[in-house]
Amino acid sequence: MLGFASAATLLGGCSSGSSSGRDAFSGGPTSVPPADRRSTDELLSRWGNGSASRRPSEARAGDWQPLPDSGFRGDAPPFAGLVRRANWSKGNPVPNLMDRMLPIDKVTIHHDGMSTFTSTSQAAAAARIESIRRAHRGRNWGDIGYHFLIDPSGRVWEGRPLAWQGAHVKDNNEGNIGICMLGNYEEQAVSPAQANALDQFLATTVRSYRISRARVYTHQEFNPTACPGRSLQARMDTIRTSRNSALASL
Numbered sequence: 001m002l003g004f005a006s007a008a009t010l011l012g013g014c015s016s017g018s019s020s021g022r023d024a025f026s027g028g029p030t031s032v033p034p035a036d037r038r039s040t041d042e043l044l045s046r047w048g049n050g051s052a053s054r055r056p057s058e059a060r061a062g063d064w065q066p067l068p069d070s071g072f073r074g075d076a077p078p079f080a081g082l083v084r085r086a087n088w089s090k091g092n093p094v095p096n097l098m099d100r101m102l103p104i105d106k107v108t109i110h111h112d113g114m115s116t117f118t119s120t121s122q123a124a125a126a127a128r129i130e131s132i133r134r135a136h137r138g139r140n141w142g143d144i145g146y147h148f149l150i151d152p153s154g155r156v157w158e159g160r161p162l163a164w165q166g167a168h169v170k171d172n173n174e175g176n177i178g179i180c181m182l183g184n185y186e187e188q189a190v191s192p193a194q195a196n197a198l199d200q201f202l203a204t205t206v207r208s209y210r211i212s213r214a215r216v217y218t219h220q221e222f223n224p225t226a227c228p229g230r231s232l233q234a235r236m237d238t239i240r241t242s243r244n245s246a247l248a249s250l
């Protein structure tokens with residue numbers, strides 16, 4: 001049986017949050033400044049339906065639209081086997097509800113904090129990620145709050161495109177890549193496959209974006225929260241310090 005605290009967080013991931021930036025708006029489109037609506041209009045006119053200039057690779061359902069003038073397309077780090085969002089998401093990001101990401105300067109680890117989850121099924125992971133996305137959109141956020149998610153078998157999934165600031169650490173989302181481990185690590189152990197994937201992905205990420213290893217955090221190091229759970233917090237301490245980890249060996 002789920003206790004009260006578990007039931008309260010059954011949907012929507014960890015008690016992640018956004019108290020600044022556009023994900024924090026709760027009043028709907030009328031609360032978005034006019035300048036932001038204009039930039040979205042420009043984006044849609046350039047990349048919108050039927051545009052001859054739209055690149056075919058960006059036209060897939062479930063894919064995202066790049067910002068028109070940043071020169072940064074939010075590309076994920078080059079990580080073998082990364083599951084792109086088109087493989088799980090049933091909805092697109094909403095640009096005018098999000099802020100731009102740049103510059104990237106830190107990473108924060110979370111768990112979803114819902115029920116325990118040990119399935120190695122790709123379909124089960126996809127369904128769980130989509131349920132988190134729907135819950136976050138239900139808070140009027142522009143997309144799922146996390147940039148990447150890792151399932152119990154070690155698959156790494158693309159969440160919110162990196163062109164957009166995430167919504168996962170209250171007051172500290174600026175430049176902060178959010179990585180969420182599917183499951184509840186107050187109540188379950190981190191699997192070896194998952195720990196290895198997290199370590200390898202963190203090493204690739206900090207190398208790709210030139211992030212200091214000292215700026216790899218967990219959610220509870222910013223905010224009073226149990227996230228990412230005791231077992232994952234302990235694993236992160238190991239990944240950040242062990243000579244056997246890819247991250248600490250960089």
Ligand SMILES: [Zn+2]
Nearest residue numbers: 014110219227
């Ligand atoms: Zn969290």
